[in-house]
Amino acid sequence: MMQLVLMELFKISRQRQTYYAVGAVLVLEGFILMSAFYQGREILEVLLENLRESFEFQGDLMNGNLVIYLVLNSFWFHMPLILMIVVSGFLTVEYKDRTVEATLLQPVSRGGLIVSKYLAALVFTGAILVLLAGSTFGVSYAFFGRGDLVVFLDGLSFFEHPEAIRRLLYAFITGSNTMMFYAVTSLTLAVIFKEATVTWIVAAIFLIINTLLLRLDMDSVFYDYFFLPKLTDSWQYLFYSEIPWGVILKKNLVLWGYTLGTAALGAMIFVKRDVK
Amino acid sequence: MKRLPAILAFLFMASGLPAQEVDPLLDRLKTRLDSVERFEARVRMEVDVSFVNMPVKYADIRYERGKPLTIASEDFTMIPKRGLDFTLGELYEYPFMTLSLGRVMLEGKACELIKVIPTTDQSDYSIATLWLDPLGLQLLKSEIHTRKNGVYDITYTYGAAGDVLPRQIRVGFEVSGIRIPLRFLGKDTQVDREKLKAEPEQKGAIYLQFDQWKITRK
Numbered sequence: 001m002m003q004l005v006l007m008e009l010f011k012i013s014r015q016r017q018t019y020y021a022v023g024a025v026l027v028l029e030g031f032i033l034m035s036a037f038y039q040g041r042e043i044l045e046v047l048l049e050n051l052r053e054s055f056e057f058q059g060d061l062m063n064g065n066l067v068i069y070l071v072l073n074s075f076w077f078h079m080p081l082i083l084m085i086v087v088s089g090f091l092t093v094e095y096k097d098r099t100v101e102a103t104l105l106q107p108v109s110r111g112g113l114i115v116s117k118y119l120a121a122l123v124f125t126g127a128i129l130v131l132l133a134g135s136t137f138g139v140s141y142a143f144f145g146r147g148d149l150v151v152f153l154d155g156l157s158f159f160e161h162p163e164a165i166r167r168l169l170y171a172f173i174t175g176s177n178t179m180m181f182y183a184v185t186s187l188t189l190a191v192i193f194k195e196a197t198v199t200w201i202v203a204a205i206f207l208i209i210n211t212l213l214l215r216l217d218m219d220s221v222f223y224d225y226f227f228l229p230k231l232t233d234s235w236q237y238l239f240y241s242e243i244p245w246g247v248i249l250k251k252n253l254v255l256w257g258y259t260l261g262t263a264a265l266g267a268m269i270f271v272k273r274d275v276k
Numbered sequence: 277m278k279r280l281p282a283i284l285a286f287l288f289m290a291s292g293l294p295a296q297e298v299d300p301l302l303d304r305l306k307t308r309l310d311s312v313e314r315f316e317a318r319v320r321m322e323v324d325v326s327f328v329n330m331p332v333k334y335a336d337i338r339y340e341r342g343k344p345l346t347i348a349s350e351d352f353t354m355i356p357k358r359g360l361d362f363t364l365g366e367l368y369e370y371p372f373m374t375l376s377l378g379r380v381m382l383e384g385k386a387c388e389l390i391k392v393i394p395t396t397d398q399s400d401y402s403i404a405t406l407w408l409d410p411l412g413l414q415l416l417k418s419e420i421h422t423r424k425n426g427v428y429d430i431t432y433t434y435g436a437a438g439d440v441l442p443r444q445i446r447v448g449f450e451v452s453g454i455r456i457p458l459r460f461l462g463k464d465t466q467v468d469r470e471k472l473k474a475e476p477e478q479k480g481a482i483y484l485q486f487d488q489w490k491i492t493r494k
Contacts, residue, residue, distance in 0.1 A: 050452050051325075051451065053357075053424075053426070053451070054356060054357060054425060054426075054449040054450075054451055054480065055354040055355060055356055055357060055482075056354075056355045056357060057352065057353070057355070058347060058348075058349060058352065058353045059349065059351060059353060060352070147351075147352060148351060155326070155327035155328060155329055156327055156328045156329065157328075157329040157330075158328070158330040158352065159331075160331055160351060163331075
């Protein structure tokens with residue numbers, strides 16, 4: 001299995017689209033960073049408007065930590081979109097080039113091949129997230145400095161710099177579970193649809209619907225803990241003054257259940273269906 | 277509104293209460309506070325506003341007569357606009373008249389209650405009420421109605437009877453809820469505009485605790 005995964009990763013590293021994706025991710029990150037910086041001042045003005053009547057403020061809240069937080073807010077829609085397009089390509093390109101058939105002529109099981117693709121997709125997603133986190137933290141602190149983080153969640157919460165770093169890092173780690181889910185889903189969609197354009201369109205629609213449904217609230221524990229769109233925002237809970245670790249853990253476990261279920265569905269279809 | 281101080285002064289005078297240019301007790305307190313040439317202290321600040329979660333902050337304050345008070349901190353800090361006028365400089369900045377309302381009890385202590393009414397529109401408060409300890413010559417409480425920023429309710433706690441500067445200050449103020457633009461992303465960030473309109477002003481407070489006082493007096 002390790003050999004197959006390494007082979008898949010080697011193929012990914014040789015594909016031109018991988019580097020386009022990395023480039024796109026970094027360009028997008030640059031735009032998001034700039035917009036976060038300009039948006040940040042305006043947001044601070046609004047957040048602190050009423051307190052300004054009673055207080056004078058010392059220190060600058062428009063710093064790297066706020067920029068990273070605003071970037072995080074934007075990441076979870078744009079980045080899955082790019083990831084889904086690239087990761088689904090791991091399979092759709094092979095269907096198009098008929099290299100899947102060639103690979104299966106080798107002593108490789110269908111199950112082994114598709115599982116290795118899922119594992120390679122997870123490794124690729126993890127690598128992109130490490131790159132994103134590293135560059136976001138590096139650029140934000142280098143250009144915008146350090147300081148307290150202010151967040152509006154159930155009121156205004158202020159976090160001192162060391163606490164802000166800790167929470168932002170955890171947010172990246174927690175958010176990566178959502179990215180992993182979307183990566184796996186896109187590969188399953190590639191298994192189902194085979195054709196790149198159809199897969200992209202369905203993946204994009206899936207992402208958009210999920211994002212829209214995330215904002216829909218219902219007074220139901222089942223809805224909050226088991227309805228897929230509501231599981232993709234657990235990173236935000238890290239910015240409550242008291243972190244609800246239990247909620248985050250439950251949501252992520254259920255999300256991983258969806259991830260494994262989606263992968264199992266894709267693997268099952270791939271194994272049972274004729275390659276042609 | 278601009279004539280409010282004059283009307284109040286007239287009403288107080290008409291009611292037979294003793295209105296005077298400046299109450300002698302207040303003047304004695306001011307003279308005592310003016311004896312402070314400079315001071316510095318470490319201040320612990322704790323914000324108590326229902327919609328604000330802020331860790332306790334620390335800062336260094338420094339004052340030198342004739343210069344504005346400076347507050348230095350490595351962290352982001354919220355400094356109350358009122359409550360740090362240790363020498364009553366803001367109260368005395370523009371002409372005013374006082375009205376003595378006699379002796380009242382404040383937390384078991386006999387105080388002189390004095391109304392301070394500015395006689396000019398330049399002042400940024402419309403009326404202030406002071407609770408003065410005539411024996412210790414200390415300001416124990418003040419209630420300041422500002423022209424723009426609502427009412428401030430400030431209480432002072434001293435370490436000892438003879439202390440010139442307080443150990444603790446509680447600054448109470450009015451604050452309205454936060455208006456968040458819809459495009460500001462955050463979990464469950466939604467704005468109920470009707471509710472916001474109907475929402476009354478909330479009470480908030482900041483607690484200041486001073487340590488390591490270094491006071492130089494004349």
